[in-house]
Amino acid sequence: MLKIVVLVSGGGTNLQAVIDGVKDGTISNTEIAGVISNNKNAYALERAKENGIPELCVSPKDYDSRELFNEKFLEAVDSFEPDLIVLAGFLVVIPAAMIEKYRNRMINIHPSLIPSFCGKGYYGLKVHEAALSRGVKVVGATVHFVDEGTDTGPIILQKAVEVEAGDTPKILQRRVMEQAEWKILPRAIDLIANGKVTVRDNRTIIAE
Incomplete structure (x- = not known):
């Protein structure tokens, strides 16, 4: 357990x-x-x-x-x-x-497709404001292991979410939560709980 x-x-x-x-x-x-x-x-x-x-x-x-x-x-x-x-x-x-x-026993959920819109200063609504301001067509979320950098640890799972016309940062934030964050965070924990995630050379290997 x-x-x-x-x-x-x-x-x-x-x-x-x-x-x-x-x-x-x-x-x-x-x-x-x-x-x-x-x-x-x-x-x-x-x-x-x-x-x-x-x-x-x-x-x-x-x-x-x-x-x-x-x-x-x-x-x-x-x-x-x-x-x-x-x-x-x-x-x-x-x-x-x-x-x-x-080490490799601490994970974080970040509301972007790392390495886009991540690192120092990118959190909460700021991530979605930056994505909309850049005009990207696809955003998403990433679950990664935590290391000494900001959002730089080995990536476990990512899920993409499409940007829609008329999106505001708050609307986009909610869609990323519903379609990506709330799905991949539980999935990552389940994979780890069942011994299916290993880290090698700063990359994860997932055994399905």
């Missing part, structure tokens, strides 16, 4: 997709051990409570230094003894010690 911890900063729509996937069996062999947020007002924490999942908030605002926060944050993650960490809209820089400790 794969024990996962989900890290969230906001509403938790991707968390909900994972909760639903575990419940309906789309994500097999997996249990959500806990949910951690850096934001005490994150609705994601309510989603966890409603589903009986242990949740807690560890905020940088509560500590005198970033170093102390990083230490306490890693302690909080470790307390759940996770096999896999899932970043689902988590807007905090992951401490280097945590990346090293959980």
